[in-house]
Amino acid sequence: MELKYIILILNGLTQSAILFVLGSGLTLAFGLMRVVNLSHGAFYMLGGYLGWSVVKATGNWPLALLVGGLSIALLGFLFEKTMLGRVRGNDLPETLLTVALSMIIADVCLVFWARTAITLNVPQYLNPTITILGVTYPGFRYLMMVISILIAVSLWFILYKTNLGKAVRAGVDDRETVSALGININKIYTSVFMLSGLLAGLAGVLGGSYLQLSPGGDTTILTLSLVVIIVGGMGSLLGAVISSLILGQIMSFGLAFAPQYSYFLIFIPMALVLALRPQGLFGRQI
């Protein structure tokens, strides 16, 4: 019986891993740029599909992760430079632009990739069946947890230990002053948006390997990542960590004990947070 609960907790942690990689990218872009990137789900999907093609062509999964992440970072770069940058500061055009991009990406995916559910093949050496103290669990899921911890640590390092991070944090507090100090805020915006794209692309490859990619899947992913950042507090890295940990366990235990309502259960923390602490658990008053 305890065995079951250990697996449930591990499942929750796997969910948290993917939610965190998704949510951190979105929250980062929002914290600095105040842009809710509604194409985040489409970025995820495109990253996953590109990764799938790489795996299919070369069989090299780590390469797929790299390609999936970097190509979305590049897409983020181009999108920010050529389009998003032009309407900076106008809430509605910014939001609509990201919606438009998400639709375009989703349609492009329909043209180039299968319309059925597809999964990235994870090579056996990355997915051994690991048995610890009698608990059998797929090794790839442990790997996902490790990758997301590495990502969390790197993000923390970038934000708190580098000049870029200092500028980003300063930009979050007061954009005008930062630019007055001679820091090129536009460059920082672009870097952060790229980073956000990178995370979405990585999440796509991870998610496409652990679950699957299917046409239309982008909206589910977008909803989940929005729930993560609303609960955690928009712009807060710690918030993304904590809220993905909470939501992961809710999803896992919900499925085990109330599968019929599991999907709605994840909106309960969101409703509670919005009612009691609208800025999110770790968000600042905005």
Add this chain to the structure above:
Amino acid sequence: MTKKLYLIVAIVLVSSMLMSACGVPAVAPAPAEPVAEQAAPAVAEPAPAEPAAVAEAGKIKIGMISAFTGLFSGFGEMQKQGAVLALEEANYMAGGKQIVLIMEDDQLDNEQAITKSKKLVEQDKIDILTGMVSGDEGLAVADYMKDKNIPVIPMYSASEDITMREFHPMIVRTTWTGAQSMDVFGYWLAKEKGWKKIYQIGEDYSFPWNQSGGFMRGFCRGGGEEVFSVWSPPGSTSDFSSMIASIPLDEGYDAVLYNGGGGDAVNFVKQFVELGYDKKITLIGQSNTFEKPDLDALPVDIIGSYSPHHTADDLNTPEWNAFKEAFNKRWGRNPSAASEFAYSSMRVILRAIDAVNGDVSDKAALVDAMLKVDMTDDPRGPVSLDPTFHSAIENVYIREVAKAEDGTLYNKGIWTVKNVSQFGPYDPETYLKQPIDGNTYPPQKCSDFPPVMLDAENVYEFVEFGK
């Protein structure tokens, strides 16, 4: 800033509501697929311009609604390929008239399905409506079409009530109902394999309910004791590992029945294997669980898993082989049940149009002609149509997942039961007196079944596959 927050919250709520609408996973504001309008090779002019000028123009318009995107996009795609193949073989001609096929994507959303039906009926002035993948989709469309005097030919949509309690005379379903194959399957497992207890995990909507209903009736009639059931809404999660971890291994269940298909089945089966459960308990599926094309994404560990359907990949009849070859030639892949059903339905439509010499103005006569179409040469085996409920009487195959020489998985037939109707072995009157299948009916314990359901007059005869 608060404004923006509200905007986001609104978006989240709207999209989540869309996704949970009516228990079917709508794929929310997914990209609307550009209307795939497949007209005859040369003619491709847009439809709306001509006002009901069908007769003069000498064209017959067939509308096809399906889920080309979303959780069941695999079935939608297969369906489209089957239908188009039948049309191409006829050169888009029937009864001396040109046939125009107008396809619409409903994204597996009931509201969308009705909106698209409305568009096809009012704007395109179609003569016949076909398509539909999921059970809910079919029920919604059939209900909307009730008073439109246009024949509706559901292809893969299998909720039994379309041709039972919600039946109306313009419906002709030449394919199947959810319970039809599963009743045979459940009966076989209990009677022939001697299984007593099944643990079922199902998608919570009409088609799996109907599959479960058939399964439970057959299983209990065959001597089973219990079908314990857990339900979760389709598409609501893609991580089933917590549900899998909750399967009790020490309570004497003979097998786990996964009652779901499409993307959900891919995830479920993969995770079942990854968590090592394939070595602990037997996995069986409903009709769609191991169907192509999703079967290609499943791990080889499931070889030997049983499921029932009206097709089997290794059917070896001249009709099936010819169909398989033509399908392969046109689309570069092997056909699935969904493509066969679409091909066969479209052929019935075309043959009926032939029979009325292209005059489709009298819809009742057209429906009559469909019921009289000779379907003994159907690729999946001989089919006849029940004149009262316009539903199919056909073979059911029990299949197991096997590995072909080229390493791909396929469904290998093992047993055949011939001439199964949508009422299974029951007499229609008794059957229709029972409640509608749902997630609480039939009861999980066979001892709670009404005795009349445990004792049918007809008994299935299992014939070795291929004989």
